[in-house]
Amino acid sequence: MNIITIIGARPQFIKSSVLSRFIHENKSFGINEVVIHTGQHYDKNMYDVFFKEMNIPMPEVDLKIKSGNHGKSTGLMIGQIEDEIIKRKPDAVLVYGDTNSTLAGALAASKLHIPIAHVEAGLRSFMMIMPEEQNRRLTDHLSTWLFCPNRNALDNLRHEGIVDHNEANIKPSSDNKSVSISGDIMYDASLYYRTKNPFHTDEKDFFLLTIHRAENTDNEKNLISICNAINELSSYKFIFPVHPRTMKIIKDKKISLSHHIKMINPVGYFEMMALELACNAILTDSGGIQKEAYFYKKPCVTLRESTEWVELVEEGWNILSGADTEKIINAVKNLSIPSKYPSLYGDGNCAKYICDILTK
Numbered sequence: 001m002n003i004i005t006i007i008g009a010r011p012q013f014i015k016s017s018v019l020s021r022f023i024h025e026n027k028s029f030g031i032n033e034v035v036i037h038t039g040q041h042y043d044k045n046m047y048d049v050f051f052k053e054m055n056i057p058m059p060e061v062d063l064k065i066k067s068g069n070h071g072k073s074t075g076l077m078i079g080q081i082e083d084e085i086i087k088r089k090p091d092a093v094l095v096y097g098d099t100n101s102t103l104a105g106a107l108a109a110s111k112l113h114i115p116i117a118h119v120e121a122g123l124r125s126f127m128m129i130m131p132e133e134q135n136r137r138l139t140d141h142l143s144t145w146l147f148c149p150n151r152n153a154l155d156n157l158r159h160e161g162i163v164d165h166n167e168a169n170i171k172p173s174s175d176n177k178s179v180s181i182s183g184d185i186m187y188d189a190s191l192y193y194r195t196k197n198p199f200h201t202d203e204k205d206f207f208l209l210t211i212h213r214a215e216n217t218d219n220e221k222n223l224i225s226i227c228n229a230i231n232e233l234s235s236y237k238f239i240f241p242v243h244p245r246t247m248k249i250i251k252d253k254k255i256s257l258s259h260h261i262k263m264i265n266p267v268g269y270f271e272m273m274a275l276e277l278a279c280n281a282i283l284t285d286s287g288g289i290q291k292e293a294y295f296y297k298k299p300c301v302t303l304r305e306s307t308e309w310v311e312l313v314e315e316g317w318n319i320l321s322g323a324d325t326e327k328i329i330n331a332v333k334n335l336s337i338p339s340k341y342p343s344l345y346g347d348g349n350c351a352k353y354i355c356d357i358l359t360k
Contacts (some may be wrong), residue, residue, distance in 0.1 A: 001029075001030060001031045001032070001091050001092065001358060001359055002031075002032045002033075002034075002088070002089070002090045002091050002092075003031060003032070003033050003034070003090055003091060003092045003093065003094050003117075003358075004033075004034050004035075004036055004084065004085065004088060004090045004092075004093045004094070004105075005019075005020070005033055005034070005035045005036065005093075005094045005095075006036050006038065006081060006093065006094070006095050006096075006101055006102070006104070006105030007035060007036070007037055007038070007059065007096065007101065008037060008038035008039065008040030008077075008099055008100070008101025008102075009040050009097075009099045009101060010050065010269075010288075011096075011097060011186070011286075011287075011288040012096045012097060012099065012101070012102075013050040013051065013054075013269075014050065014054075014186060014189050014269055014288070015096045015097070015119065015120070015185045015186060015189065016035065016096060017050070017054045017056050017189065018185050018188045018189045018192065018350070018351050019094075019119070019185065019351045019354060019355075020033060020035060020056060020057075021056060021351075022351035022352065022355065023351075023355065026352075026355065029355045029359050030359065031355060031358070031359065034060050034061070034088060034090070035057075035059040035060055035061070036059060036060070036061040036062075036063065036081065036084055036105075037059035037061065037062045037063065038063045038065050038077045038080075038081070038100075038101040038104065039062060039063050039064040039065040039066055040065065040066075040073070040077075040099060040100060040101050050268060050269055053268050053269055053270050054193070054269065061084060063076075063077065063080045063081070065077050065080065070100060070131055073100055074100045074103060074104050077100065077101060077104030077105075077108075078104045078107050078108045079108075081104055081105055081108040081109075082108040082111070082112065085108060085109060085112050085114060086112065090114060091114075091115075092109075092114065092115045092116065092117055092144075092145075092358065093105055093106070093108070093109035093114050093115075093116050093117070094116075094117040094118075094119065095116065095117070095118055095119070095139060096118075096119045096120055096185075097119070097120045097136070098120075098123065098132040098133070098135045098136035098139070098287075099132070099135060100131070100135065102118075102135050102136070102139055103134075103135040103138055103139055106118070106138065106139040106142045106143065107138075107142070109142075110142045110174065115143075115144035115145070115172070115173065115174065116139070116142055116143040116144055116145070116174070117143065117144065117145040117147070117354070117358060118139050118140060118143040118145065118146050118147065119147045119182070119185055119354065120136075120147070120148075120149055120153075120184075120185070121136075121139075121140050121143065121146035121147055121148050121153060121157065121179075122140065122146065122148040122149075122152075122153025122154055122155075122156045122157045122162075123136055123149070123153055123156070123287075123308035123309075124136070124137075124153075124156045124308060125304075125306045125307065125308050126306060127305070127306055129215075130213075130214075130215060131214060132287075137160075140157060140160075140162060141160075141162065142174060143174065143177065144172050144173055144174050144177060144178065145172060145177070145178045145357060145358065146162065146177055146178070146179045146180070147180065147182040147350075147353075147354055147357070148179065148180065148181050148182065149181070149182065149183060149184035149185075149345055149346070149350075150181065150183075150184065150311065150344060150345060150346075151181060152310055152311055153181075154179065154180075154181055157179055162177060162179060163177070163179060164177065164178060164179035164180065165177060165178070166178065178357060180353075180357060181346075182346065182350045182353045182354055182357075183345055183346015183347060183348070183349065183350040183353065184291065184345035184346055184350060185350040185351065185354075186288060186291055186292070186295075186345075187291070187295060187345040187346055187348060187350070188346075188348050188349070188350045188351055190273075190292065190295040190296070191348045193269065193270070193273065194273060194277075197270045197273050197274060198270060199270045199271045199273070199274040200274050200278075201271075201274045201275055201278050203237075203239055203275070203278060204278070205237060205280065206236075206237040206238060206239050206262075206278075206279055206280065207236055207237065207238050207239070207279060207280055207281050207282070207283060207332070208238075208239055208275050208276060208279040208281075208282045208283070208284075209230065209238045209239065209240040209261070209282075209283045209284070210240070210241060210243070210282075210283075210284045210285070210286050210289055211223070211226060211240075211242075211243070211246050211284075211285055211303065212243040212245065212246055212285065212286065213285040213286070213303075213304065215285070215304065216285050216303060216304075216323055217243075217245060217246050217249050218249075219323070220253055221323075222323035223249065223250075223253070223255065223323075224253075224255060225323045225324065225325045226303055226323050226325075226328065227250075227255050227256075227257060228325050229325040229326075229328035229329050229332075230257070230258075230261055230283075230328075231256075231257065231258045231261070232325070232329055233260075233329060233332055233333075234258060234260050235260075236260065236332065237260055237262070238260060238261045238262065238283075239262050239264065239275060239279070240257075240261055240262065240263045240264065241264050241265065241266050241267050241272065241275070242263050242264070242265070242266065243266060244266065247263075272292075273292075273296075276289075276292055276293065276296050276298060277296050279298060280298075281293075281298055281299045281300065281301070281332070281335050282298050282299075282300045282301070283300070283301045283303060283328070283332070284300065284301075284302060284303065285302065285303040285304050287307070287308055287309065290302055290307060290309050290312060290318060291309060291312075291345070293317070293318075294309075294312055294317050294318075294344070295345075297337065297341060299317060299318075299319075299335045299336065299337055299338075300312070300317060300318045300319070301318075301319050301321050301328065301331045301332060301335070302318055302319065302320050302321065303321060303322065303323060303328065304320065304322060304323075305320065305322045306320065307320060311344050312344075315338060315340065315342060315344070316338040316340075317338055319331045319335070
């Protein structure tokens with residue numbers, strides 16, 4: 001089976017490292033993979049470092065399409081991915097998550113009648129204003145194989161009429177989908193890489209902060225409100241790895257941050273893991289980091305009005321504060337570690353499950 005994998009953003013580098021390594025180490029499945037990087041994340045600290053640290057081959061193809069306006073960059077990706085599909089004639093195209101690269105890969109493949117495998121299918125924030133929500137919903141409806149990280153994701157698809165057609169005599173297609181719970185591939189990554197992490201941090205007694213979602217960075221009121229909350233929490237120390245786009249907006253808007261907030265450059269996966277393991281708690285608008293907080297048993301405040309990972313809120317490990325200054329302050333001051341830690345994201349064998357289904 002020949003597949004093309006489309007990646008373009010930091011979380012996808014982490015996810016693909018798990019599945020690509022499994023494919024490489026398990027030749028018996030008969031899967032040949034070509035990885036295409038769209039260029040969506042192109043800063044060296046957001047891209048090169050991940051492949052070097054994880055000791056995995058760089059993508060065979062780099063389209064070098066840098067981030068820009070959503071429509072323009074997605075359109076450029078579609079055209080160049082289409083060229084690669086026509087050239088390489090894969091049996092399937094595999095995409096991860098909810099980025100513009102995800103949607104571009106799905107649209108290019110579907111127009112050429114190439115089946116699509118969507119890893120991390122079924123997630124919903126129920127806010128269509130979010131580009132990520134648009135990307136994930138459209139990709140799910142175009143896909144043939146939908147790999148859900150948990151039961152909530154599977155139920156979301158059922159509510160939209162996307163169900164598993166698992167009759168033995170029906171070949172999976174975009175109209176007769178294969179829908180299943182595979183577990184969460186980022187959980188696989190956390191289990192594998194935490195034993196190989198070469199980094200540690202001397203920082204102690206701190207909160208970890210990340211901000212990068214468009215709903216916060218493109219909304220000046222939201223960004224100022226979040227920064228005001230962190231500034232007021234002056235009795236807490238914050239470590240803030242700043243996304244290049246977020247840093248540009250902070251400088252352009254002349255937003256000031258107090259001395260108890262330590263701003264640092266973006267970090268690689270292992271350095272981020274070291275910070276997550278060492279911190280007291282995490283404040284973020286990242287979907288992936290919400291889960292990583294749970295993997296490492298850290299309470300989390302999510303700087304959004306909704307989350308795709310509703311089970312974390314239900315279990316008390318995640319508090320939704322939005323960008324409201326007072327809600328953020330109250331959430332931080334009232335954080336606690338829940339007594340229960342249920343298994344929410346599978347058994348760590350997501351990559352094997354995906355390969356089993358694709359080759360079945």
